[in-house]
Amino acid sequence: MGLVEQELSYLRGLVYRESAIVIEPRQDYLLEARLLPVAKDAGFADVSALVGQLRARVTNGLHTKVVEAMTTNETTFFRDIHPFTMLKQEVFPRLLQSRKLRRTLDIWCGAASTGQEPYSVGMLVKESFPELASWRVKFVATDICTAVLERAREGIYKQSETNRGLPASLLVKYFERSGADFRIREDVRKMIEFRQMNLIGTWSVTGPLDIVFLRNVLIYFDVPTKKSILGRIYDLLAPDGLLFLGGAETTLNLEDRFERVQVDKSVAYRPKK
Ligand SMILES: C[S@@+](CC[C@H](N)C(=O)[O-])C[C@H]1O[C@@H](n2cnc3c(N)ncnc32)[C@H](O)[C@@H]1O
Structure with missing residues (x-):
């Protein structure tokens, strides 16, 4: 029944x-x-x-x-590709320049699921910005769901998962075999600290943050919750920091203190000057 x-x-x-x-x-x-x-x-x-x-x-x-x-943990490596293109072409080169004296970067991925999204950023950094290896890069990835975080920490993916979005060249370079599966290399795993954190609870991430990924999670929330979370992110972002949302998400009509930045097909949000 x-x-x-x-x-x-x-x-x-x-x-x-x-x-x-x-x-x-x-x-x-x-x-x-x-x-x-x-x-x-x-x-x-x-x-x-x-x-x-x-x-x-x-x-x-x-x-x-x-x-x-009841959480939906759907994710892929380099999902929607455009945010990663913007990170590579515009965001990291600019931050490398503007932070060159203090040599620190703070990145937060707020709905990390099984880890494909933060690991995509990690591989992008390794591939294109090796100089960051000598910086203090604090990269925290959080999710409400402890089961997905355990998988993320382990970093083991089935072929059906590595087939989704991950270029073969990166699979070869950054993964090792683990039985029939693939495990992301320890040096990439070590770049990211996975923590349980509820977006409607107390936040353990601290600002100022340079890059925030909060993709494909606001879609599950109502308007007051979206407003509250976007307001809290605004308060944590560095004045020249950037927020990346999912393709179906926006700050429009929710948090006026953000402005939309578009570079080709990539969209992000930054605090208004
Ligand atoms: C669809 S996945 C998105 C994964 C990844 N950001 C992406 O775009 O591929 C949504 C994630 O949000 C998490 N989530 C849902 N509600 C949450 C909350 N209140 N606090 C933190 N995470 C939450 C879920 O556990 C799930 O892993």
Whole structure:
């Protein structure tokens, strides 16, 4: 038997409260589909029984498992390519120049999922800006979901994942075989610190930040949450820092203190002067 409205709205409420992810009633099928494995894993016959346990407020980590199961962790190496083109052609060359005296850079990737996005930036730095090896580059990658962060830290990818977006030359150069899979080399792994962080909780990243990647996560949030997160990013960005969002995301009508910068097909946002 499917979930009744009361159970569905309890689950929507729980996920929203804990992560700000909005589950529309038309997406209710996702609750059933993604939570059945969580229910079975915890020894329940179905999602309804899981909801009963969640409502009893027993603190056994089940609430967190439910929220994590409702995150969408879709990602690829060099996703949408344009932000990486802009980093290579415009952003890093400019920052290398403007930060040449203090030789520090601060980068944050705020919805890192299984790590393909921050590792793409890491490989780009290794490939095109080897001089940064002698700088203090602080590169933090965060996500709400501990399971994806564990995978990111491990840096092991299936061929179906390395086939998506990763040029063969970089696969050869920056990965080693791990059974049937590929593991990103330790020197690239060591560039990035992966941390659990909820975008609607307390932030452990500190500014001023030079580059922020917050791609393909605002789409899951409502307008007040987007406004609040963009405002907090504004406060953390260096005056000449840049924010990269996903292709379907914008600061427009959400945070007026940003302006859009376009270079060819690449778009980013910077604090208005
Ligand atoms: C679709 S992935 C995007 C991954 C990557 N940025 C990209 O564009 O390929 C969205 C990620 O946001 C994370 N996420 C969702 N809600 C979050 C929250 N409240 N705080 C931090 N991360 C969150 C999810 O766990 C998921 O890994």
